[in-house]
Amino acid sequence: xxxxxxxxRDAAGAADNAMEGGAQQSSLWEPPEQDGGPGERDGGEGxxxxxxxxxxxxxxxxxxxxxxxxxxxxxxxxxNPFPELCSxxxxxxxxxxxxxxxxxxxGTSHVVxxxxxxxxxxxxxxxxxxxxxxxxxxxxxxxxxxHDHSWALVELHQHLALERCxxxxxxxxxxxxxxxxxxxxxxxxxxxxxxxxxxxxxxSLFPEVMVSSCLEANKSMAHSELIQNFLNSGSCPEVQxxxxxxxxxxKVWKRFHFSLRRSGLYYSTKGTSKDxxxxxxxxxxxxxxxxxxxxxxxxxxxxxxxxxxxxxxxVRSGVKGLKLLCSEDEQSRSCWMAAxxxxxxxxxLYRNYQQAQARLSQPPWIGPTxxxxxxxxxxxxxxxSGCTGRVxxxxxxxxxxxxxxxxxxxxxxxxxxxxxxACHSSPLSAAIxxxxxxxxxxISREDTQQLIGRQGLVDGVxxxxxxxxxxxxxxxxxCHLQRIKHYLILPSxxxxxxxxxxxxxQTRFADLIQLVEFHQINRGILPCKLRHYCxxxxx
Numbered sequence: 445x446x447x448x449x450x451x452x453r454d455a456a457g458a459a460d461n462a463m464e465g466g467a468q469q470s471s472l473w474e475p476p477e478q479d480g481g482p483g484e485r486d487g488g489e490g491x492x493x494x495x496x497x498x499x500x501x502x503x504x505x506x507x508x509x510x511x512x513x514x515x516x517x518x519x520x521x522x523x524n525p526f527p528e529l530c531s532x533x534x535x536x537x538x539x540x541x542x543x544x545x546x547x548x549x550x551g552t553s554h555v556v557x558x559x560x561x562x563x564x565x566x567x568x569x570x571x572x573x574x575x576x577x578x579x580x581x582x583x584x585x586x587x588x589x590x591h592d593h594s595w596a597l598v599e600l601h602q603h604l605a606l607e608r609c610x611x612x613x614x615x616x617x618x619x620x621x622x623x624x625x626x627x628x629x630x631x632x633x634x635x636x637x638x639x640x641x642x643x644x645x646x647x648s649l650f651p652e653v654m655v656s657s658c659l660e661a662n663k664s665m666a667h668s669e670l671i672q673n674f675l676n677s678g679s680c681p682e683v684q685x686x687x688x689x690x691x692x693x694x695k696v697w698k699r700f701h702f703s704l705r706r707s708g709l710y711y712s713t714k715g716t717s718k719d720x721x722x723x724x725x726x727x728x729x730x731x732x733x734x735x736x737x738x739x740x741x742x743x744x745x746x747x748x749x750x751x752x753x754x755x756x757x758x759v760r761s762g763v764k765g766l767k768l769l770c771s772e773d774e775q776s777r778s779c780w781m782a783a784x785x786x787x788x789x790x791x792x793l794y795r796n797y798q799q800a801q802a803r804l805s806q807p808p809w810i811g812p813t814x815x816x817x818x819x820x821x822x823x824x825x826x827x828x829s830g831c832t833g834r835v836x837x838x839x840x841x842x843x844x845x846x847x848x849x850x851x852x853x854x855x856x857x858x859x860x861x862x863x864x865x866a867c868h869s870s871p872l873s874a875a876i877x878x879x880x881x882x883x884x885x886x887i888s889r890e891d892t893q894q895l896i897g898r899q900g901l902v903d904g905v906x907x908x909x910x911x912x913x914x915x916x917x918x919x920x921x922x923c924h925l926q927r928i929k930h931y932l933i934l935p936s937x938x939x940x941x942x943x944x945x946x947x948x949x950q951t952r953f954a955d956l957i958q959l960v961e962f963h964q965i966n967r968g969i970l971p972c973k974l975r976h977y978c979x980x981x982x983x
Contacts, residue, residue: 554617558583558597558631560983561895570616577612577796583633587981590881593800594900594976596636603628604763605743606735606753609636611789612796624761633983637976638900640797642782643671649782651775656682674786675794680706683783687711688747688770695745697770702726704783709754727754727767734784737768746770750777754784774901774926877908877918877956882977886910892921893928895978901926904975908933908956918956920946924971931970933959 552572556579559565566586570579576597584591599619600607610619616631623629642649650670665673673679683704688697689711700711703718708729714722735753740746751770759765771777785793825836825845836842877883887895887909896905903924911917911932918933931946933956943952944959947969953959964974 554620556616556620556631558633558983561632561634561898561980562982564983566983572615572617574616575612576610576614576616577800579616580633583983587983589979589981591803593804594635594637594639596634596639598632598634598636599629600632601627601629601735603761604753604766605737605739606755607632607738608733608735609639611785611793612800613792622757622760627761633981635899635976635979637902637905638778640800641900641902642786643794643797649775650683650779654683654685654776654779656684671786674783675791677706677790683779685776685780686772687780690744690746690768690770697745697747702769704780704787706787728756729784729788731758732756732767734781736781737770740768740770744768748772750774752777752781778901778926880908880957880960881979882907882960883956884909884978884980886912888912889919889930892930895980896921896923896928899978900976901928902976903972905978906974906976907978908960918944920959922970922972922974929971 553569554572556568556570556574557565558568558579566583568579568582580595580597581591583589584595589595597610597616598607599610610616620631648667650667652665655665655670670681673681685702686699687702689700690697700713701716702709702711703723704710706729708725709727710723711726712718712722713724732754735755737744737746737751737753740749740751744751746768747770750773751768753769754767756765756767769780771780825842827834827836827845836845878885884892884895884907887907889912892907892909896907899905901923905923907921909919909921911919914932914934916935920931920933922929922931933944933946935942935944936949936952937943938949943949943954944956945952946959951968953962960974960977962968963970967973
């Protein structure tokens with residue numbers, strides 16, 4: 445703006461002068477020094493007198509023609525190649541829910557889809573801090589399933605054939621937000637009996653030849669002591685053994701000796717040497733998750749069926765970046781995966797187990813302090829032997845009625861566990877098993893092994909199904925020592941009595957329910973008792 449003193453002075457220049465002289469002036473609001481008197485603008489308009497310590501307002505003039513900056517006038521006009529970055533609200537990159545919003549905020553609700561093993565889906569609205577255990581308890585209540593700690597939420601990536609069981613403390617919304625948009629990933633609600641099997645005293649997850657603490661001590665170590673070493677941050681246990689490793693970008697598998705420590709997973713380039721010169725860093729535990737590989741031979745060409753994968757958090761989709769491994773048998777794979785969980789989560793994993801045990805010991809229908817229901821105080825003894833019911837007021841008569849009722853129930857139970865009368869083949873005993881959750885109808889042998897494998901290869905996991913070879917027979921499928929065995933159940937009739945047997949008639953049962961309940965208490969001809977039955981719930 446031309447001034448009376450012949451100088452050229454614009455708004456930017458005034459601001460620059462004010463900033464340059466800020467160190468010498470006593471206030472940032474002092475106006476810049478003027479050579480002459482009060483300045484005039486385009487038509488003789490004078491600036492108002494400015495006092496110290498007051499802001500200087502620069503009035504724009506609508507009559508002033510727009511002028512380009514001196515530097516910009518000498519350069520050609522270059523269009524902005526990224527106009528969307530100048531407006532974050534309209535940018536598809538900065539406004540993306542996965543990147544722009546960051547971690548889920550507390551107080552906001554999110555929709556989570558959960559699938560059942562039958563493929564049915566249910567959508568649930570949850571908060572940002574909802575854990576996997578809280579979501580499982582909600583689904584147990586809605587499906588009216590039996591409440592226990594074996595229900596789990598499984599993260600399944602079908603396009604990668606990977607799956608893992610979420611820990612109880614993990615946030616469901618955070619896990620879902622880590623999925624790539626459009627990827628075939630989902631949550632599955634099902635049983636997992638092997639989830640806390642590593643904390644039980646009779647577990648044999650860690651072979652002595654794979655744990656360095658057992659080798660150095662040259663003696664067998666109790667399972668509880670071994671778990672304490674894993675949970676104690678001051679100790680340095682190590683899991684070691686040979687694994688097949690798939691080379692990056694190739695379908696070639698090579699055998700290396702691996703060592704799993706608190707600092708990460710390493711493999712040796714020279715046999716079984718643990719020299720630091722020969723150890724190569726392979727994976728970080730804190731920034732990765734470990735998954736089962738369900739279709740390893742089909743998708744990745746694994747040498748065996750016991751493959752697993754370490755997936756870093758930064759890998760959102762695609763095979764690139766996955767660290768694929770393969771063990772020789774199921775026991776070694778279970779050992780590697782259990783050690784990975786213990787090293788990563790530590791005491792948090794044990795606290796999850798303790799909380800699950802506490803919930804299991806508490807009935808689900810009462811709170812922390814059990815209270816007597818109001819309706820229980822109003823209960824009275826009734827006699828329905830006549831045409832109409834009557835209230836029994838005499839205490840002695842109430843006691844007599846209670847004893848008679850208990851005796852009647854005892855007779856019914858005794859009759860149930862006895863064989864049917866002669867010349868009568870009970871149709872109920874031949875079909876009553878269809879109402880039981882452990883009966884799965886006409887399921888194939890391959891599907892049975894997959895179902896038991898998904899719900900945990902734990903001793904005593906079983907189901908009963910119809911036989912495919914014998915149209916009148918049934919099969920008891922049982923897991924023992926991480927192997928699934930099948931036992932044929934044949935119906936037979938002798939002197940008009942129908943019974944079921946697994947040992948050519950030496951032990952007879954009136955129905956399949958009696959057979960299952962007997963082997964839940966007694967081992968019989970089986971290698972172990974029946975502990976957990978496989979079941980599927982409809983969402």
